[in-house]
Each structure stands twice: as C-alpha cells, then as structure tokens.
Amino acid sequence: MNFTKAQTEYTFRIEDGDETLGIDAQTAGSELDRIRQRDGTIIPAVVVDEARPEEAPLHPAFEWRDSVAAENYRQHQASTLIKVVRVVPAAPQEARISSVRPVSNGEATTEVEHYDPMAREVQEAVGLVVEARRKIEALKLRAQRMMDRKSMIALGVALGELDEAHEALTSGQLASTWGRKTQKVG
Numbered sequence: 669m670n671f672t673k674a675q676t677e678y679t680f681r682i683e684d685g686d687e688t689l690g691i692d693a694q695t696a697g698s699e700l701d702r703i704r705q706r707d708g709t710i711i712p713a714v715v716v717d718e719a720r721p722e723e724a725p726l727h728p729a730f731e732w733r734d735s736v737a738a739e740n741y742r743q744h745q746a747s748t749l750i751k752v753v754r755v756v757p758a759a760p761q762e763a764r765i766s767s768v769r770p771v772s773n774g775e776a777t778t779e780v781e782h783y784d785p786m787a788r789e790v791q792e793a794v795g796l797v798v799e800a801r802r803k804i805e806a807l808k809l810r811a812q813r814m815m816d817r818k819s820m821i822a823l824g825v826a827l828g829e830l831d832e833a834h835e836a837l838t839s840g841q842l843a844s845t846w847g848r849k850t851q852k853v854g
Contacts, residue, residue, distance in 0.1 A: 676701065690728040699725050700815070712813050752802060794837050801830045 674768035676695025682688065689696065703718060704710045731737040804826050811819035 691726065696729060696812050698700075710814055748805070750799065790837055794834065797830055797834045797837065801827060801834070804830065 676697065680689070680696075682695045690769065697717070700710055700715065703714060706728060707714060713728065718724060719730050721727065721786045804823055808820060808823040808827065811823060
C-alpha cells in the first residue's frame with residue numbers, strides 16, 4: 669500500500685487576509701511550516717530573511733520599500749499608543765480647612781487643602797498596571813508570531829484582568845495628592 673501524507677490546510681484568522689497580506693493562506697502556512705520543521709521554531713527575523721528573494725513564496729507578504737515600511741511601522745506604533753493611553757477621570761475631593769488668615773479690611777480668608785493620603789500610591793499602582801499591560805501585549809505579539817495559541821489565550825485573559833484592574837483603580841482616582849484653594853469667609 670502506498671500512503672501519501674495529507675496536505676495540511678491553512679486559513680487566515682482575518683477574513684480579508686489574502687488581500688491584506690498579498691499572499692494566500694495555503695502558501696503562507698506551508699512556508700511557515702517548512703521553516704518550523706527545518707529550524708524547530710519560527711522566528712520573525714528568519715521569516716523575513718526567507719522572504720527577501722523576489723522569487724520566495726513569502727515575498728509578496730512584505731513591504732520591501734523601506735520608506736513605506738517605516739511609515740507603516742510608525743502607524744502601528746501610533747495604533748498601540750492610542751490603545752494604551754486612557755483618560756483618568758477626576759474624582760471629587762473632600763476639603764479641610766488648613767488655616768484662617770485675617771485681612772486688613774477685617775474679613776478673614778481660609779486656605780482649604782484637598783488631600784487624599786492614598787492618591788500617590790494609587791497613581792503608582794496604575795503605572796504598574798500600565799507597564800504590566802505593555803509587557804503582556806509584547807508577549808502576546810510574540811506568541812502570535814510563534815503561533816502559540818495556548819499562550820495567546822492565556823495572555824489575552826491576563827490583558828482583560830489588567831484592564832479591569834486599571835478601570836477599578838482609575839474610576840475613583842484623584843487628580844493629584846495636594847491642591848489648595850483660598851476662599852473668603854463670612
């Protein structure tokens with residue numbers, strides 16, 4: 669009996685992959701699998717090197733004009749920036765009187781301080797969450813390039829949890845730790 673190895677079928681995760689990437693899923697998948705079998709892993713730099721020759725099957729999937737590629741990368745960076753920056757809503761602060769000073773006309777003014785002893789620590793925690801999210805996004809991109817579905821799912825869950833933590837921390841965060849306002853008494 670003669671057994672032939674069944675060809676693996678590949679598809680893109682995005683609907684318009686053929687048009688967007690300039691290559692069909694079968695060609696891309698076959699070439700990536702060939703590289704993986706040869707090297708034991710898939711590293712983006714190796715894939716780019718394999719695609720450099722104009723006759724390479726993966727060549728059409730890449731932008732080879734440096735000026736265009738650089739601009740596309742900057743747009744990708746801008747997209748990432750847009751996704752990670754969030755507005756921190758200002759929360760009302762409770763006031764306390766810190767001093768009362770008489771003025772020459774006989775009226776008094778008060779200096780009111782707004783203080784939240786945890787504001788600075790909450791701001792630091794938000795910064796840590798943002799940094800953790802940035803690192804996990806980088807890991808997720810790496811997992812996507814390596815086609816490590818299990819890691820991509822786990823990292824996606826972690827990103828969701830970090831988004832919830834960010835929302836919880838920022839929904840009641842004060843704009844600053846200290847603020848002063850002078851007002852007329854009387």
